[in-house]
Amino acid sequence: MAIQRVRDPVHNLIQFDTTNSEIERVAWKLIQSRPFQRLRRVKQLGFSELVYPGATHTRFAHSIGVFHTARNLMNIVQEKAPEKQETSEKIALVAALVHDVGHGPFSHAFEAVGERLNLKLADHEVMSDELIRNGEIAEILNNDIMSGFASNVANMIKKEGRITLHNSVVSSQFDADRLDYMQRDRLMTGSQHSVIDLAWLLANLDVGQVAAGIDETKVGSIPTFVIGPKAIQAAEAYVLGLFQLYPTIYFHKATRGAEKLFSEILVRLFYLVRNGDIQNTGLPKNHPLVRFANDPESIETALSLDDAVVWGAMHLMIDSEDPVLSSFSDRLLNRKLFKCFDIRAEITHRCDPHNSRDPDSLAKIEKCCASAVLKLQEWQKNEDRIMPRILTDQAERRPYKTNGVGNGQTEQINVRTDGGELIDIKQRSEIVNSLSVFKLNRVYYDDSQKHYLEEIQKIVYGEID
Template sequence: MNKKKILNDPVYGFINIPNDLIFDIIEHRYFQRLRRIKQLGLTDLVYPGALHTRFHHALGAMDLMRRALNSLQDKGIDISDQERQASMLAILLHDVGHGPFSHTLEFSLFNQVHHEQVGTWMMKRLNKDFDGALDLTLDIFQNKYTRSFFHQLVSSQLDIDRLDYLKRDSFFTGVYEGSIGSERIIKMLNVSNEQLVVEEKGIYSIENFLSARRLMYWQVYLHKTAVSAEVMLIELIKRAKTLTQKGVELTATPALKIFLEQNISAKDFEEDPDILEVYSLLDDSDIWGSIKFWQNHEDVVLRSFSEMLLDRKLLGISFSNDPIGRIVTDDLIQKAKKLYNVNEEEASYFIKTGSVSNSAYIASGQSIKILRKHGEVVDVAEASDLPNIKAMSKIVTKHYLCAPKQLMNF
């Protein structure tokens, strides 16, 4: 069987699958599951074209990794065939641990387990299935390999992941202001002392990259309607778990039911190998399929949130520079009690507060390094004569209030 297939990607054109192992990993059910997980969660409720999946993103990132490695090799950086394959697999599998609706339900289905950790467990399981072929891939993914730039290509403030998702999300949402010149940035990458750097002539491309990222966060990822929908989905799953654990019978897919019945933690994943297998069966369709049953449930909260999400009748939302006070929320909870004829605990599901933050660049830790012409390596914020990069290092936080539109003048 010829496993060197060619895929047609709407963003980059044709993507080549370079070897048999990568083909077999793509064919594995862990990876095929990503076809059923949307890249942007519920953002298609705002931008109807945002229906692309983690599967799209992972393949696109793999192709960008191939281009980046080619560019580095052209500049004389020594990269072995094993390092090339491992790096491409690391970026291909970097999101394999995502649950339904990507980031939205990351801490709702289980307790404080990041998708990167689940992804590591899945890679280890794949490594076992493929007789240790992913040893180096795991080292690169977990930043245990001595040549740090490989990990930085997978996960850093200027990684292949971001280069793909910004361009791809901009394409599918139609928010073209968020598009970036990923090809030029890749051509500007270099390596100094085994650290990933950007050549000085690429500094304006980096500024555009950071500006686009900041814009995409406010206009797409943290769009207020998308935030409202995500808050509602989180509260819906919370309610479903509460009812299930009180003994109320809910119709749900078998995999989802296990996560509703138990408060699963990292320890459970590590001690029970079956948990990971059950998790690998979960995707967006489990949630939507269950919601279609829940819209007819007698519980007011479960029924209302299910109907509202299915019909896109979302909670109103307003942003504020200051935290929302208890006086405001307590008053709205009392109004919600009357509106839905429920008790105070049930009414509190309809009145939610929280905050979102946006920082395009964090000038600490694994920062973006600029390689000057004479060989000095400095932080991009120091190297730039553009004040925008320094300004983008500031974390901006907005506080939100979600409530039924009937109760407030949204």
């Protein structure tokens, strides 16, 4: 074998030296495995292409990009670390490559279904752990590198065992995963938000020791990436850039609305299958979704699921006798989404029209939003009908998470001051410190039913008066 090359829209040329590098030869072999090839059929951003037509990139491309980024970060580790730890370096690089191998169809939207139906293998972390420790990936790692290597990789992804600097490559504020998807998602959606100065950040990335322990009790220190004093502004832009991806892309109202329809389709499908009513689903008995509904603990069955399988199923379910499967499949296939009523925006406008954000106004907004959502959900439940009248949605995203003493400090951005001290960027940056949590409360409804909107407005505005 020679040099294997992948053309990538973010990193340009990604090379694998399968002759002179053991880890790159193994990585290339992992890429050819069935679990990894399945990621070609799982889009990175799920239904975001309904809003951003260019967002058709896959978990496959992202995972290769993460491996490439991890190699660049490993150069910093090798330069800054007091001694070379070849085995830990290999574990971290493989972990970066296979960290997303367990994602199901439409990625995080499938996990939401799993939470509702208690499907263990819908959780991509659980599925990834199973695939890495057992089966084809485990055989490659244990046979081509060393016995037990697959478990070491899985443990690093789960943050189990001794924490070393190499863990920061896989999981930290500046890990390879985040550094790739921030660039990739922005590029492929065409968004002009979230520009980061990656070259300057990496040039000023250093290694420092932060406190480790349990809760607030210090029991030692662990190494992690830290930012030098010259990159404060670049780090601020990084925090802001990551935060801006959520309201503009990940939490876009149309994307979330599509995810809600998708969830209702799968929940209804599983209900029918488990109640012996397969004939009304429009799917054959041997369809992957039907088999997974009947045997959700099977790794082999879960491996047969991807975006293409679900899209194909929707074409069949359009002709289903079940109104939910038929109507919602048609809506997703032809982008006839429910309309969105932004509960929080309406309440905020009426409770705090000048955006003063005083404590009393903020408290009233939170109380009204919570109460309105509960009453809307009660209204939905009160009518005994198969077809949902409304679909409610709630989520929030903190711009920057801070933690107490413990391994959580590797999730902070630690800045080295001119005096050599390490402090959290929130203490150093007024911009980061001033950022507030982004929250959403929405309800989706069929706009052909005008009285639905009237009832929604009556409930929401009734909370304000």
